[in-house]
Amino acid sequence: xxxxxxxxxxxxxxxxxxxxxxxxxxxxxxxxxxxxxxxxxxxxxxxxxxxxxxxxxxxxxxxxxxxxxxxxxxxxxxxxxxxxxxxxxxxxxxxxxxxxxxxxxxxxxxxxxxxxxxxxxxxxxxxxxxxxxxxxxxxxxxxxxxxxxxxxxxxxxxxxxxxxxxxxxxxxxxxxxxxxxxxxxxxxxxxxxxxxxxxxxxxxxxxxxxxxxxxxxxxxxxxxxxxxxxxxxxxxxxxxxxxxxxxxxxxxxxxxxxxxxxxxxxxxxxxxxxxxxxxxxxxxxxxxxxxxxxxxxxxxxxxxxxxxxxxxxxxxxxxxxxxxxxxxxxxxxxxxxxxxxxxxxxxxxxxx
Numbered sequence: 056x057x058x059x060x061x062x063x064x065x066x067x068x069x070x071x072x073x074x075x076x077x078x079x080x081x082x083x084x085x086x087x088x089x090x091x092x093x094x095x096x097x098x099x100x101x102x103x104x105x106x107x108x109x110x111x112x113x114x115x116x117x118x119x120x121x122x123x124x125x126x127x128x129x130x131x132x133x134x135x136x137x138x139x140x141x142x143x144x145x146x147x148x149x150x151x152x153x154x155x156x157x158x159x160x161x162x163x164x165x166x167x168x169x170x171x172x173x174x175x176x177x178x179x180x181x182x183x184x185x186x187x188x189x190x191x192x193x194x195x196x197x198x199x200x201x202x203x204x205x206x207x208x209x210x211x212x213x214x215x216x217x218x219x220x221x222x223x224x225x226x227x228x229x230x231x232x233x234x235x236x237x238x239x240x241x242x243x244x245x246x247x248x249x250x251x252x253x254x255x256x257x258x259x260x261x262x263x264x265x266x267x268x269x270x271x272x273x274x275x276x277x278x279x280x281x282x283x284x285x286x287x288x289x290x291x292x293x294x295x296x297x298x299x300x301x302x303x304x305x306x307x308x309x310x311x312x313x314x315x316x317x318x319x320x321x322x323x324x325x326x327x328x329x330x331x332x333x334x335x336x337x338x339x340x341x342x343x344x345x346x347x348x349x350x351x352x353x354x355x356x357x358x359x360x361x362x363x364x365x366x367x368x369x370x371x372x373x374x375x376x377x378x379x380x381x382x383x384x385x386x387x388x389x390x391x392x393x394x395x396x397x398x399x400x401x402x403x404x405x406x407x
Contacts, residue, residue, distance in 0.1 A: 153380035155348030247337035
């Protein structure tokens with residue numbers, strides 16, 4: 056007997072920061088994803104979010120018992136990157152969805168909490184400290200890198216984020232606190248190889264081949280960091296002469312250490328579905344820099360590159376992510392059925 060599939064809502068946000076070309080590219084990626092889902096037997100509709108997930112879904116009268124949300128929504132028109140509020144709305148509406156849950160999204164939005172969680176769970180990270188102002192006279196580890204604690208996607212990280220002494224540290228911390236209205240995270244700068252590693256799955260997880268970010272060695276070493284501009288500017292990769300190698304050339308001990316550390320970081324952040332672990336490798340020892348729940352899954356994303364190395368097409372990547380969400384949808388339907396069954400059970404009558 057065939058098992059009923061959920062219908063799928065592809066939920067995406069209106070992004071006012073995108074250029075016309077970017078909007079066309081995003082629409083094409085969405086078309087590819089919807090075509091992939093159709094090819095794998097799903098009935099699919101797409102819904103765009105502006106200011107509220109609830110308002111966007113209301114006209115369709117979707118039943119969470121029939122529909123799964125493919126969560127491609129990164130926030131709202133007036134609140135970009137507000138991943139946690141999006142999933143919080145979906146939770147309150149009773150929908151199952153792909154990718155990370157609300158707890159993980161809210162945690163990932165606060166680098167101070169992420170650092171604390173990594174330390175508690177024994178995940179190796181660079182030495183670091185949260186600074187609320189520029190009085191950091193007792194920090195003595197240089198070079199260091201300074202990051203805003205409340206930003207995603209390396210936003211706020213550029214060449215000047217690398218500091219070499221106390222004077223530069225104070226200046227950068229002051230800049231971060233004033234510009235982003237948040238504390239700064241100062242970390243030891245790990246001079247090593249930069250790797251991006253995808254982990255996916257729910258109770259059972261798989262670590263995909265590492266993608267190494269290869270920088271132009273002719274550039275100043277302070278420019279050999281994976282900045283926001285490189286990631287998101289249309290000419291960022293070409294301008295900075297950055298390349299990607301997958302799988303990376305690694306020793307067996309290094310690959311085993313990366314696998315172990317990435318699984319531990321994935322669990323520490325309670326990730327589900329898929330995530331990308333950003334790390335640096337120094338003397339075959341990995342240091343986790345960041346954990347990204349729901350990273351990019353467009354057709355040229357690093358996750359897709361890694362999946363292609365193990366033989367998966369883009370259609371299969373989209374289907375796999377949906378199937379991870381479907382696992383949780385089925386579990387939710389089962390739990391709801393058990394609850395309804397117990398509610399209607401009649402108490403046993405014992406004769407006297």
